[in-house]
Amino acid sequence: MDAQPNTMLEREYRVACKRAQERLESSYVLTACDPSAADFPQHAERWRAVWYVQTASDGLPEMLLALSVTFPDELPSVYLTIACAKRHEGMLHLDNSRLLCTFDSTAATPNAEVPGDVVLAVVERARAILADASIGEPAVDDFADEFKAYWGIEAPQEALALVRPGDRVKRVAVFEFFPAWNQTAILFADKAIAAELWIKAVQCRSKLRRSSGLYVPIGNLGRAPYPSTNREMFERLKALDPDALRHITHYLVNNEPPTWILFSIPSLTGRALGAWAHPQPKYLSGCGSDIRPTDGISGFRMGKCPPHLELNTLNGHARLVRATVTEVTSPRLIARTQGQERERAAGFVNVVGCGSVGSFVAESLVRSGLASKLRLIDPQVLRPENVQRHYCGMSDINQAKAVAIRRQLLKHFPQLECVAINENVLNVLRRSPKLLGDASLSVFALGELAVERRLNHLYQTGSLGEGAVCFVWVEPHLVGAHAVYLGHPTEGCLECLLGSDLEYVPRIIENPSQFSLREAGCQSTYMPYGGTDVQDFVSTLTRFLRGMVGSRKNVRFTWFGDLDAARNQGVAISRLYDDQVSFTSQIYPIFARQDCGVCL
Template sequence: MDDQRNLSVYYDGVLQTAALHLIDKHQAVEVQYPGPDKEGISKSFQIRCQDQDAIFEIILAIPYNFPDVFPTVFVPDPYFSRLYPIPHLDKRKVLCTFDAEVAHPNISNPHGILDEVIQKAFILLKKGKSGENSLDYLDEFESYWIQEANSEILSLLSISPETREIHLISFTHPNWSVTKLVADTRMEGETWLVQAGATVDPTRKKAFYLPLESIGLPPFPTKNGEFLKRLKTVSGDAVKPLLEFLNKDTRPSTIVFSMPYKDGHIIGAWEHANAQQYKTSHYKRKGKVQKGLKGFRRWKRNALLELQRDFRDLGVKKQLVTRVDKMRLFTRGGDGEISSSQRIGIIGCGSIGSHITKSLVDFGIDQLLLIDKEKLTFGNVARHLCGANDVGNYKVRSVHQKLASHFPHLEVTTYEYDVLRLLRDYESVLNRCDFSIVALGHFPTELRLNRLQKDGIINKPLLYVWVEPYLAGAHAVYVDPSYIGCLHCVFDEQHAFLKSVLAEPGLYSKREAGCQSTFVPYGIVEVKRFILDLTFFIEDIQYGKMKENVLFTWLGNLTLQKEKGRKIAGRWAVAENYSVRRFPLANFARCEECNSNVI
């Protein structure tokens, strides 16, 4: 058993000693495992757990990779039938003893793992029978609801305390089994689906959102009458709006509900089926299909009589609701913080601009303006966000499609134009953004944008971004027209940058055969490292922390540059690798115009 280099030998050795321990200490009897996932089980043992107050039997299933994972606890009949439903016991008769996401077995003590699992199982069964841990149902509400659900719905809904009609959209997707989505507006839902690669069914159908105080404890209702009775008991205020919706909606009717839980909400859905059922006469034993309410014309509706009297025994379908809204995804998949709803422009969607855009979206920005006139070429692929399958497409379209397929909630406007041509025709286009990032790498255009800021044509902040060869350094100049300093302030009269990292950066530009084929060499790994640090600077801009115009300078691997024989400017001779500096533009020898504006 000590030989852990051979997993087969190790696991077999642990299994043998585990079997002996269970037989000796717990009087276990080896049996065939009757539960799910049999292929992962090596041996299983029936064990009786008892004290003076209770007796239970469990089947402890030892997985092939024990002790690296916990054993499975199966509750056989007749004990399961007497106990279910209780917290932590599912319909498959499996009892959840330890959450593998937060608890980890002590692999150096396999026998202790077995004892702990058996003891925990007995405690959970005993508490479940007495009702002592009934509040645990809320912790596992979704798993219990899922066990009884026979379909799934995606949701973009905003959770709120108001009842309202919502849109139920049918669709197909090549990779998904789910075919329904609910959204507050049809446009929002259809946009999300199309960007995710789905085909939308044009049929229009409404559903109903119903915030509940509670839906009670399992077992959950299964029929019309049971649902109505449960709602009257635990969420009485919801009954009237539910009936009002059902009175005007054609069946089947989908009800999406939420209820508060801890700091958030639990969400689920159910469906009321078409009001028809087969009825058998008690006298002549003849049957017929009842399609309407007694005493009413067939097209008339009275939801109260439908649920409470004529169709009270009609089954209600439970549905799993999977939230795909931005709030849910970024709370679960991030740190719980959602970026503010700002609109950011990206001018230039090349290697730098495309990765900045991806970083912004990862950060939670979902409203973007993308401007770039170029199409993607094979020469771009090595360090661009998009790949060879996008070659020949406009960069802005490829970036949009790639990001929207990952984050379908994005709202993106694209322009396949030179930014100056766009501003000539629509001079206010950048003023519709909270600020814009300029990643063109074309100094004359950047100077022209700087001029437009000075002239008041562009009245929103711009962040000019560029990199030096081999990513020895990278820079960003934040210019808000209301503060002192501009892009021109950090360049001398010969347009040489005043804080360059390389002593002569122009020496390291590369040129391929052909006119206008000069490029700046750098690798994508260093780009991503720079943009990660730049994102925190952008975060300060976004949250209004920038109270002056600033030069942001990022220093790359200076040691490597020196080893490669590239001369570092004296000002950075002793600087640390991968460090960041911020310089107020007011401290520079300002350009003539900025100086003249200082009182």
């Protein structure tokens, strides 16, 4: 190990390591493991100390305890010796590097104040796992719950799947990357077009080999170690899931190898995916010193050997090519962010106005899972002066905002269906009045009251379809922001909230126009606010919109920024919000104005 620095933190780590060693030596015999020893764990630079731990008074040590250079802020690791690992091949919680999983580092936090207790707890946990392994074979369900770790022991390739693991056997599209793209060698998809769009969105430049494969749900694959050859897989499935074997052999009859099989098995959280490929057959003929490879088997045409004969007998020795598989479908990714799959907009979501507010609204709607189909409409290009508070960056300047946002979103969310229209929304509706009508929700973040009033009128007359609409804007310095949500054309609309001077009546700042700024030149007036404040508002707005999915209510939503700072700076805050607290939000009903000529 390289020489360590003599910093205060490094000295604290050394003391903790010494204390841990002393505590452990009070219960066990420790022997330092030389970095050149075969038993020494991988990545030698990571470890401060590695000891053989002799847990019995007689016999050889079975495990090594490895303390990282940042112990005790990181849990110790336990490795089995090579000899012990061979005796316990296929044991639960043991990977192919001989690492024994004792505690989940995500769920367990070491107490740095008592490093001796930490190492003692880890060793005791390791001993308990070894003791359980010696008692008998664990249940099949135990292996299923940790299937990915064991399947990955002999899986040299990583794959992604745009396939939901269900109960139905089906063909899938297979795309292999040469060279691997970001360590991914294969992409599985229900349809080839979905894979092609995904690959284009992530800007993969690898060469592609396209083929078809078979998805098969397997009810039971047994215990680890899992099959690694044709014969082992044939025998395992024949004993545990003959129906799956029947589907696979039928598929192999009609498809030339190498052939990919995508499969799933039941697990604690649903179904876990894995994959294997049957290699090109390599047959041998002759006998004695005259044994030589051949392309086929006597009595059968090329590729027509019965699969059960090829897999179990003639080509049974051939090793399967395993791949670990990660599902990257939208429902699965969204479920990981929320703990469960949540309701989303049924159709398109329109975001009209892709500036500083609209760009972050679009990103948040997609990230939250509310929008899986997005239509972006904006006629403007992104100017350099707006980059600091926009979702897109300097690399996108002087490009159409809608197009730039679409490109950035697809790089991050390649499964998204997204359309960009670089045009004024009213001009679009003038030519195609029903274009927005298929949307479940339309968010208007225009900052142009005349256009918003026109859209409000069109909505009230039914010209924008049956989906909800939401008008969004912010106040100067983002002291506050507003959304007017209309779930149904009825009494109470945007027009009802405007005064005779066309100012929004329930605004937060009494005189917002005095805060407008302009730069040298015509058409340069702008409203000052920061990008971070926009993101704070948009995050709260997205939660509000998620709660309104399917609602036919008409309400107004107000988000309050740093009111305390605004008051301290002498900003005149409306008496409506005298008691309002900073960085909160409220939902209010919309009352129809008796003289409103739009909704009454």
